[in-house]
Amino acid sequence: MIQGNGKFRYFWDLWIALAATYCAIEIPFRLVINYYPDQILFFADAIVILSFITDIFIQFKTTIIVNGKWVKDGKIIASAYLKSWFVVDLLAAIPLGFFFLPASSLPFMLSRLPKILKVLRLFNFKNKWEYTIKLNPGLIRLGLFFYFMGLGVHWISCGWLNIRLVDAGADMIKEYVKALYWCTTTVTTIGYGDITPDRERPLEMIYTMVIQVLGAGAYGYIIGNIATLLANIDIAKVHHRERADRVNTFMRSKKFPEALQERVHNYYNYLWATREGYDDSAILNDLPESFKFEFALLLNKNILEKVPVFKGADPNLIKEIVLCLNPCVFTPGDAICTFGELGDKMFFINKGSVEVVSEDGQKVYATLKDGDFFGEIALLLMQPRNATIRATDYCDLYSLDKDSFDKAIAHYPDFEKHIKEMAEERMRLR
Numbered sequence: 001m002i003q004g005n006g007k008f009r010y011f012w013d014l015w016i017a018l019a020a021t022y023c024a025i026e027i028p029f030r031l032v033i034n035y036y037p038d039q040i041l042f043f044a045d046a047i048v049i050l051s052f053i054t055d056i057f058i059q060f061k062t063t064i065i066v067n068g069k070w071v072k073d074g075k076i077i078a079s080a081y082l083k084s085w086f087v088v089d090l091l092a093a094i095p096l097g098f099f100f101l102p103a104s105s106l107p108f109m110l111s112r113l114p115k116i117l118k119v120l121r122l123f124n125f126k127n128k129w130e131y132t133i134k135l136n137p138g139l140i141r142l143g144l145f146f147y148f149m150g151l152g153v154h155w156i157s158c159g160w161l162n163i164r165l166v167d168a169g170a171d172m173i174k175e176y177v178k179a180l181y182w183c184t185t186t187v188t189t190i191g192y193g194d195i196t197p198d199r200e201r202p203l204e205m206i207y208t209m210v211i212q213v214l215g216a217g218a219y220g221y222i223i224g225n226i227a228t229l230l231a232n233i234d235i236a237k238v239h240h241r242e243r244a245d246r247v248n249t250f251m252r253s254k255k256f257p258e259a260l261q262e263r264v265h266n267y268y269n270y271l272w273a274t275r276e277g278y279d280d281s282a283i284l285n286d287l288p289e290s291f292k293f294e295f296a297l298l299l300n301k302n303i304l305e306k307v308p309v310f311k312g313a314d315p316n317l318i319k320e321i322v323l324c325l326n327p328c329v330f331t332p333g334d335a336i337c338t339f340g341e342l343g344d345k346m347f348f349i350n351k352g353s354v355e356v357v358s359e360d361g362q363k364v365y366a367t368l369k370d371g372d373f374f375g376e377i378a379l380l381l382m383q384p385r386n387a388t389i390r391a392t393d394y395c396d397l398y399s400l401d402k403d404s405f406d407k408a409i410a411h412y413p414d415f416e417k418h419i420k421e422m423a424e425e426r427m428r429l430r
């Protein structure tokens with residue numbers, strides 16, 4: 001069995017995409033320009049046919065995902081394949097040309113047309129590649145969009161060349177470039193009018209009209225789509241900008257002080273710079289319970305490594321606490337806790353620094369940095385905050401609410417001991 005998301009399958013799909021592209025370009029081209037294939041082209045055709053036939057066998061032997069699970073059962077794989085891409089693959093793989101030799105005859109060239117169908121498989125590859133390669137899905141979609149647009153222009157140009165009257169000795173490559181030019185100007189609704197259908201040949205007129213109508217429709221569709229595709233390349237940035245813009249407009253309309261607007265603006269910039277605008281807790285809440293712990297462990301890895309009380313702590317404590325830690329950000333000058341207020345949570349510093357200051361703000365008792373914690377005394381002794389905590393820098397903190405704190409203290413004596421010792425020492429220092 002071949003692994004559906006493995007390296008081999010990925011390179012094989014790339015190879016098939018390349019072969020399909022060759023067919024989609026060369027088959028209509030040869031049909032209208034009618035050149036006799038040389039040995040290299042025969043060789044290329046043979047390789048394409050062999051690849052397409054092999055592809056069918058490989059499909060039957062590749063594991064697939066059904067209901068979120070990898071399936072190796074040959075019967076299930078075969079039935080899924082027969083119901084989906086098999087017909088397209090079969091039509092593209094049958095070497096019909098053998099029945100219509102010689103290779104320069106029209107029936108031979110027509111018999112090659114079904115091979116073009118293979119390009120449709122790119123839609124299937126796209127879905128897979130969005131997961132396997134680390135490329136932005138928006139970029140893959142945009143690439144595919146331009147790919148099919150290019151092929152469309154090529155096909156329409158070939159159709160135009162086919163119905164045009166071309167002098168017997170004309171340079172066909174030059175004629176093809178002219179057709180491409182006609183097609184591009186018509187499809188993009190520019191229509192310079194320097195290459196126009198012959199008024200005496202209704203077929204050319206009708207073809208032009210159809211392409212004009214299709215072009216006008218497609219043009220609007222393309223412009224609309226490209227805007228969305230471009231916007232979607234960086235969904236996170238778009239969301240973040242929307243959020244920040246909404247707040248900025250709100251503050252402007254309410255005529256908030258410039259200094260506050262500036263601080264909020266800087267706060268959003270900081271959010272983008274440090275976490276690309278993502279809200280960890282919103283993403284965690286969206287996940288099923290089974291993933292939450294693993295996610296939270298990875299997200300909060302830094303803080304668990306930095307805070308001494310968590311290092312070497314009981315794994316069960318880590319498991320309980322990691323899901324209760326809530327990330328929060330404070331900007332320079334913010335009062336995170338104020339002397340005398342009731343405290344309902346404590347904080348761990350992931351990044352940044354804070355000052356522990358007296359009620360009047362004159363005396364600085366201590367400066368706390370990465371890995372330190374504060375706000376534990378109010379929770380332990382059930383008393384109001386005994387100092388004010390001021391952010392001196394942008395601070396990435398994690399808060400732990402009183403309920404979770406109480407549970408941890410009750411169940412894990414080591415944790416309780418460490419926190420109590422720290423609190424006692426701090427109170428002694430005052």
Ligand code: CMP
Binds near residue numbers: 384429
């Ligand atoms: P709490 O009283 O909840 O709120 C203010 C916090 O400041 C307090 O908990 C301690 O965590 C912290 N704190 C108070 N005094 C000191 C100190 N001398 N050194 C470090 N931190 C302190």
